[in-house]
Amino acid sequence: MDKEKMAEWLAQGSIAIPKLLLQHYKRLGLTEVEFMLLLHLHAFMGEGVWFPTPDELAERMTLTPAQCMEALRKLLQKGFVSIEEQVDGAILGEKYSLKPLWEKLVHHLISESMNEHKKERQEEEQSLYTMFEQEFGRPLSPFECETLAMWMDQDGHDPAIIKAALREAVLSGKLNFRYIDRILFEWKKNGVRTIEQAKDYGQKFRKHQSKAKPVSQEEHRQTVTFYNWLES
Template identity: 60%
Template sequence: MDNEMIRFFREGSVAIPRLLLTSYKTLGLNETEFMLLLHIHSFLEQGISFPTPDEIAARMTISSEMCMQQLRKLVQKGFLAIEERMDDNIRSECYSLDPLWEKLIRAVFQEQKQEEEQEEQLYTVFEHEFGRPLSPMECETLAMWMDQDEHDPIIIKAALREAVLSGKLNFRYIDRILFEWKKNGIKTIEQAQQHAKKFRKNQLKQDQPYKPTVPIYNWLEQS
């Protein structure tokens, strides 16, 4: 038993970039393609640069023929490359995952660019609604909503709109809206709109004057 455990640990482990684990769907990879690329990554770390479809399929639940089709598809989609190399004047082929890493890096930069653009638009929208430049404290609050509280800029815009409709355009009121939405698990604009609509409806009921259900007897009308 001990020898088996020692052999198990000697086999090592495969390091999977967390970014790849959380972004493969965004890149356009399905689970089969993702696992296939991970197995190739594992083979490369073991020093096996060009595993056969049979060797890869033996680790998966797909046939060798299906593995071949998926490999061809990954090459066509630009996630995998087959390169030639020379070792001691002997030409051989090997897999390269450089195209995958390049796609992942571009996706990260694109996501960062979109986030920066959304932040810039958010500041502009707030300044437009307030009719003035935001103070340093207000800018810090906006940044805190996004970075610390992890509110989506779209949700923050929705909270701003709700504050405008309520006639309470101030950061404390907007912060309260965001707090309530987060507490109620609201993460999409549709959920925010439904919650706001329900809140305004309840508020309207509370603001209506009291009307007794029992008719009041008017003594002045009696003869």
């Protein structure tokens, strides 16, 4: 093979295709033909040809010029490509822009990330309800479910922190919603935001409590009686 010819081919460079576009073009609503046509448009732009004709595109594809023209029309209609004015000296022309494609891709990735976060949040919340029912040994009442929702939605407590408060209530032998609410209130007031901070705060609190006078079994039963703290 002619070394000069090989060097000439290599000097033409390569086209960079975003991996995310390759992974998500189907979810964006692009067909294989439309995707390939976009890649050829991208390649032409890299060569400095900003408004390739259907004939030029057809030379690189298995489509006819008419089919290329129809595919281009659909891409423009679906908002993946736009046509902008281009000024070259005193000559006013037109050029294709792939900016709409990149904007759609970014919007899709953000939406997908938000949906994934929402799904994880729902799974975490379901796990939270299950954990409470296991510790209480019974299904939660509508009022208790509402309280859990308020802790997350109104008070802004992370489900992981609520789980930590539940464990703290179990360790303290005071398994009731009023006590758990007090724990969450104290943690928030004292800037407890992580599980590690919650563990440290709980250990210090129990160490302080252990120095107090022991509570009788009867007093303990009175302590753990459920209290409707939202209506107090």
